[in-house]
Amino acid sequence: MLAGKAYHGAVRGWWVHLATLAFDLRYGVETRTIVQHDGSGRAQPGVHTYYQRTPPGRFRRIMAALDVDAGRFTFVDVGCGKGAVLLLAAKAGFRRVIGVELSEPLAASAERNIEKSRGIPKDDVAFDVVCADVTEWEPPRTPLFVFLFNPLTAEPLRTFLANLQRSLHDAPRPAYVVYAYPLARSPSFPVQVDEFDAAPFLRRIADGRGYVAYQTSEPAPA
Numbered sequence: 001m002l003a004g005k006a007y008h009g010a011v012r013g014w015w016v017h018l019a020t021l022a023f024d025l026r027y028g029v030e031t032r033t034i035v036q037h038d039g040s041g042r043a044q045p046g047v048h049t050y051y052q053r054t055p056p057g058r059f060r061r062i063m064a065a066l067d068v069d070a071g072r073f074t075f076v077d078v079g080c081g082k083g084a085v086l087l088l089a090a091k092a093g094f095r096r097v098i099g100v101e102l103s104e105p106l107a108a109s110a111e112r113n114i115e116k117s118r119g120i121p122k123d124d125v126a127f128d129v130v131c132a133d134v135t136e137w138e139p140p141r142t143p144l145f146v147f148l149f150n151p152l153t154a155e156p157l158r159t160f161l162a163n164l165q166r167s168l169h170d171a172p173r174p175a176y177v178v179y180a181y182p183l184a185r186s187p188s189f190p191v192q193v194d195e196f197d198a199a200p201f202l203r204r205i206a207d208g209r210g211y212v213a214y215q216t217s218e219p220a221p222a
């Protein structure tokens with residue numbers, strides 16, 4: 001049984017590796033190398049600085065499942081790393097795309113990747129990479145599509161969700177929140193679906209392989 005699981009994990013790992021390599025070659029970018037530490041000296045205790053990108057197939061499956069009118073929403077990648085998801089969001093039809101990233105070198109990589117990418121409708125898309133701690137960042141007062149690939153540990157995640165709730169309460173507008181998580185379980189990167197389920201302003205609308213999605217279109221309670 002365990003051998004079967006290990007085999008499937010290894011096959012999935014290789015498949016994801018090939019898909020991310022194909023993505024980088026197709027768009028002329030470098031997003032696939034994992035970064036264990038951001039090297040910026042800004043890491044804080046309890047904050048992830050581990051970069052690993054969302055597998056491209058997973059992102060496309062999420063968008064297909066949600067059927068969002070992308071042009072109406074500002075896309076936000078919380079912890080955008082090297083910007084792979086920002087490029088996928090532009091391909092998916094979002095016209096305002098923001099990445100918030102704690103690590104200066106990773107934020108610089110995201111900017112470089114956007115700059116040199118091919119085959120992305122860049123003229124029609126307003127990209128913005130913000131180098132900041134997302135727990136101190138104010139989202140724009142537009143309809144939001146917020147994407148997270150396991151960027152935060154529990155404490156900063158709660159702060160981020162509380163800030164988002166306040167922002168949606170102060171300026172009511174529709175919002176999606178998608179939480180994607182690694183399929184390989186690890187004690188250093190626990191899956192935190194419970195934190196999202198506990199957020200009173202979020203209603204779960206989808207639950208797929210490696211992600212959960214939420215929506216709020218009501219004025220969020222304070």
Ligand SMILES: C[S@@+](CC[C@H](N)C(=O)[O-])C[C@H]1O[C@@H](n2cnc3c(N)ncnc32)[C@H](O)[C@@H]1O
Binds near residue numbers: 103148
């Ligand atoms: C697992 S990676 C996901 C990268 C990207 N979103 C993707 O899916 O391809 C998580 C990222 O979150 C960033 N991060 C961690 N804590 C953060 C914080 N407090 N504010 C902004 N970014 C943060 C890390 O540096 C890392 O690049």
